[in-house]
Amino acid sequence: MTPILNIQDLTKTYQSTGQTLTVLDNINFSLEEGSTNAIIGPSGSGKTTLLGLCAGLDRSSSGMVELNGIRLDSLNEDARAQVRNQYVGFIFQNFQLLPTLTALENVMVPLELRGEKHIRQQALELLDKVGLADRSHHYPTQLSGGEQQRVSLARAFSNRPKILFADEPTGNLDAETSEKVVKLIFDLNREAGTTLVLVTHDAELAAKTQRIIRMKGGKIIGDDIMG
Ligand SMILES: Nc1ncnc2c1ncn2[C@@H]1O[C@H](COP(=O)(O)OP(=O)(O)OP(=O)(O)O)[C@@H](O)[C@H]1O
Numbered sequence: 204m205t206p207i208l209n210i211q212d213l214t215k216t217y218q219s220t221g222q223t224l225t226v227l228d229n230i231n232f233s234l235e236e237g238s239t240n241a242i243i244g245p246s247g248s249g250k251t252t253l254l255g256l257c258a259g260l261d262r263s264s265s266g267m268v269e270l271n272g273i274r275l276d277s278l279n280e281d282a283r284a285q286v287r288n289q290y291v292g293f294i295f296q297n298f299q300l301l302p303t304l305t306a307l308e309n310v311m312v313p314l315e316l317r318g319e320k321h322i323r324q325q326a327l328e329l330l331d332k333v334g335l336a337d338r339s340h341h342y343p344t345q346l347s348g349g350e351q352q353r354v355s356l357a358r359a360f361s362n363r364p365k366i367l368f369a370d371e372p373t374g375n376l377d378a379e380t381s382e383k384v385v386k387l388i389f390d391l392n393r394e395a396g397t398t399l400v401l402v403t404h405d406a407e408l409a410a411k412t413q414r415i416i417r418m419k420g421g422k423i424i425g426d427d428i429m430g
């Protein structure tokens with residue numbers, strides 16, 4: 204079976220004041236389509252950087268990223284954006300909602316880019332799913348952190364992604380809201396076969412996935428697949 208994501212010899216370095224900082228050091232793994240996966244590890248271990256490379260948001264220094272059979276590392280920014288819009292949902296650690304758009308408009312953007320119909324209705328339904336129907340006309344600055352996170356979730360769901368990357372999806376949520384959000388994410392896996400890649404510090408959430416990839420200092424130091 205072809206993996207949905209295939210990463211080979213992936214390295215990311217930054218240059219600063221004549222020094223090379225290696226943030227990701229020769230990462231290798233592949234993920235099966237429809238699987239649920241967690242990436243865990245201490246702060247600064249490279250989790251967000253890895254997620255950005257896997258989703259084609261950023262480019263590696265060397266190595267291969269193949270998503271749904273497409274080599275992202277050989278594509279330019281515009282082509283990568285197209286692949287993202289078609290196949291990828293992404294929930295950012297810091298939400299990255301567009302500040303000049305309302306919650307509803309933020310969720311409508313990916314639908315509009317795909318040229319879908321009835322996008323306002325679809326976006327409203329998604330906001331309703333995350334419990335924010337009554338906040339649809341609020342701007343990001345008028346929303347709490349947890350509310351912004353749920354708008355980000357609705358936006359990530361809107362293009363029915365083949366693969367969902369979520370960076371600390373429950374990081375800003377209270378226990379009750381967190382439970383709802385986790386259920387929505389796993390429902391997406393069960394109902395649409397969406398592959399999940401969840402970066403989390405939450406051991407309980409990680410334990411719900413089939414596979415836990417453990418990072419430290421830019422390297423993979425553990426990879427446990429549950430039976
Ligand atoms: N643009 C950049 N320039 C230089 N160093 C960077 C840059 N972006 C990230 N880093 C460094 O890369 C390392 C990994 O960062 P990353 O955000 O991937 O960590 P993380 O595992 O997601 O941490 P956290 O759990 O705190 O979110 C950090 O040491 C960070 O300082």
Ligand SMILES: [Mg+2]
Nearest residue numbers: 250251296370
């Ligand atoms: Mg991070």
